[in-house]
Amino acid sequence: MGRPADMSQPRLAAGCRWGGSGEEGTILFPEGAIKVQGTGKKILEHCDGKNTFLQIVEELQKHYTASDPAHIRDDVAKFLEALQQKRIVDY
Amino acid sequence: MLSNPLALIAEITHRCPLHCVYCSNPLEMAKAESELPTETWLRVWREAAQLGVLHLHLTGGEPLARADLTELIAGARATGLYTNLITSGLGLSEARLAELVDAGLDHIQVSFQDSREVPANWIAGAKAHAHKIELSRNIRKHKIAFTVNLVVHRQNLDHLEEMISFIEELQPDRMEIAHAQYYGWALENRIALLPTRGQLESALQVVAAAEGRLSGKIRIDSVVPDYYARYPKACMGGWGRRLMLIDPAGQALPCHAAGVIPGLEFDNVSARSLEWIWQESSAFRKFRGEDWMQEPCRSCDRRTEDFGGCRCQAFMLTGDENATDPTCSLAPQHQLIEAVLLAANSDKPAISQPTAARTFRQLQAEAAGAWHYRTNPE
Numbered sequence: 001m002g003r004p005a006d007m008s009q010p011r012l013a014a015g016c017r018w019g020g021s022g023e024e025g026t027i028l029f030p031e032g033a034i035k036v037q038g039t040g041k042k043i044l045e046h047c048d049g050k051n052t053f054l055q056i057v058e059e060l061q062k063h064y065t066a067s068d069p070a071h072i073r074d075d076v077a078k079f080l081e082a083l084q085q086k087r088i089v090d091y
Numbered sequence: 092m093l094s095n096p097l098a099l100i101a102e103i104t105h106r107c108p109l110h111c112v113y114c115s116n117p118l119e120m121a122k123a124e125s126e127l128p129t130e131t132w133l134r135v136w137r138e139a140a141q142l143g144v145l146h147l148h149l150t151g152g153e154p155l156a157r158a159d160l161t162e163l164i165a166g167a168r169a170t171g172l173y174t175n176l177i178t179s180g181l182g183l184s185e186a187r188l189a190e191l192v193d194a195g196l197d198h199i200q201v202s203f204q205d206s207r208e209v210p211a212n213w214i215a216g217a218k219a220h221a222h223k224i225e226l227s228r229n230i231r232k233h234k235i236a237f238t239v240n241l242v243v244h245r246q247n248l249d250h251l252e253e254m255i256s257f258i259e260e261l262q263p264d265r266m267e268i269a270h271a272q273y274y275g276w277a278l279e280n281r282i283a284l285l286p287t288r289g290q291l292e293s294a295l296q297v298v299a300a301a302e303g304r305l306s307g308k309i310r311i312d313s314v315v316p317d318y319y320a321r322y323p324k325a326c327m328g329g330w331g332r333r334l335m336l337i338d339p340a341g342q343a344l345p346c347h348a349a350g351v352i353p354g355l356e357f358d359n360v361s362a363r364s365l366e367w368i369w370q371e372s373s374a375f376r377k378f379r380g381e382d383w384m385q386e387p388c389r390s391c392d393r394r395t396e397d398f399g400g401c402r403c404q405a406f407m408l409t410g411d412e413n414a415t416d417p418t419c420s421l422a423p424q425h426q427l428i429e430a431v432l433l434a435a436n437s438d439k440p441a442i443s444q445p446t447a448a449r450t451f452r453q454l455q456a457e458a459a460g461a462w463h464y465r466t467n468p469e
Contacts, residue, residue, distance in 0.1 A: 001307040014264065015198045015236020019171055026145070028173040030198045030236045030265060031312065033097075033145050044327060087264050087310045 001084060003077040004053040008091040010080055011049035016088050029088050039064075043076055047089060053080070093379075095143030096369055099172075100150060100347075103132065105165065108151040109180045110216030110359040110451060110464040111204065113242055113277035113284060115347050116152065120468035121339040128161045131361060137336060138365035140170035148178040152221075152339070155187075160248025161194045168195025175200060177240075181219055188229055198236040201227060201266075205247050213445050215247070216464045227261040229355060238265040243294065244284040244442070251297045253385055259309065266309055270316035274348045278407065278468075279463040283442040285435040291319055291427035318428055322393060323416035330378035330402060335369065338428040339404050343368045345375055348403035352412045378402050387423075396460040 004010055012018075012027070012076035019033065025041045027034050036044055042063070046056045050078030057073045064072060105120035123468045127135075136147065147167050154160055155178055167174045175198040176191065183191075192200075203223060205211035211220040223392045230237050243251060251268075258266050271277045286294070295315075302311050318322045327334050327346045336344045342357040343365070347356060358372045369375060378384070381394060388399040399405075400416020406428050408417045415422040442461050448454035455464050 014234045
């Protein structure tokens with residue numbers, strides 16, 4: 001499927017949702033769970049099916065002003081693509 | 092330190108409209124009148140969530156046989172548990188499916204016996220195939236995760252490619268291709284189910300090709316048969332380490348088959364809390380740690396990875412529940428497996444497949460001697 005397009009609206013895939021409690025976030029899916037924290041958690045919190053990929057990237061660029069914006073964009077795309085392969089994220 | 096269980100498998104009934112020849116239910120099933128009432132299950136869900144359990148797998152028998160299934164799912168969802176329904180789909184109308192989804196069902200897993208209707212129906216001992224296809228279409232109208240489970244074995248492996256294409260058309264998020272495992276009714280039917288080495292090798296290639304082709308579209312999880320593996324499986328992720336199973340009558344077991352091991356005493360959720368059972372139940376403590384291990388497990392580097400394999404299989408095949416799982420190539424009694432594989436790979440004629448019968452009784456009579464069908468609890 002490849003990386004998310006700029007105007008795509010990433011969201012958790014059908015049957016994947018937040019669970020657990022505490023500082024770390026947990027994403028529950030059919031046969032497992034992943035714990036996410038820090039940047040990963042922040043990205044997924046924006047994946048509500050309304051924000052576009054570009055908006056999510058801009059949100060992170062505002063937050064991490066010391067990092068190279070192109071680098072951030074690349075990292076977000078790679079992160080979402082890996083989760084799409086696992087059928088946890090759709091876009 | 093003891094970690095908390097991550098998944099709870101609830102066999103809420105042993106009643107089932109199917110009679111699959113590889114059913115994992117015990118040969119002695121829990122009677123319908125001994126099934127736990129709704130409120131006890133709901134308390135178990137609350138205790139499970141508090142204990143740190145993330146996933147609840149509702150299975151059976153056929154969970155749809157319980158009239159209170161919607162209530163059980165709503166109660167589970169209220170505690171935050173991720174709820175999975177493992178079903179044949181028989182008895183699931185479009186309206187009832189919508190009701191279960193509204194109650195908070197997260198994931199549905201439907202088993203298929205074959206891509207071809209005739210063998211699918213005689214493996215299951217019921218005319219279920221067409222209904223399952225219709226159900227799959229209905230499931231895709233809802234936003235829940237959908238897994239198709241396919242059990243593979245000697246009788247259907249030769250057309251695995253066709254079966255994968257068939258499942259692909261059902262558009263699940265995930266397909267599980269599981270070789271039959273030899274417990275319960277499958278052990279009774281082992282000689283007719285165990286694949287040849289040639290079948291196994293081509294199946295591995297077919298699965299690998301499908302994984303590549305469907306990557307990002309359908310996730311494939313495959314379970315290889317331990318009889319052909321070099322090392323045993325880490326059964327249930329280790330005894331009493333990750334999973335709890337509650338049977339229809341409320342007995343808490345470390346795995347589906349644990350009832351076969353003599354002398355184990357199972358505690359019941361009607362009398363004890365889940366937390367107490369996890370920490371104190373003698374059945375759960377029995378094979379935790381390494382004290383029970385014999386050689387070669389005791390000094391083996393792999394003992395923390397596969398925990399000596401499956402205790403139930405060790406008992407069923409060697410008569411000693413502490414023995415190394417005989418599927419391990421290092422096991423002193425590995426010859427037991429080698430002998431079965433030799434028979435499976437000899438030129439013996441294929442098991443005759445029963446032709447279409449009108450009723451289950453007729454099928455059972457026709458297949459007598461070749462197949463043992465799972466029957467229902469009294």
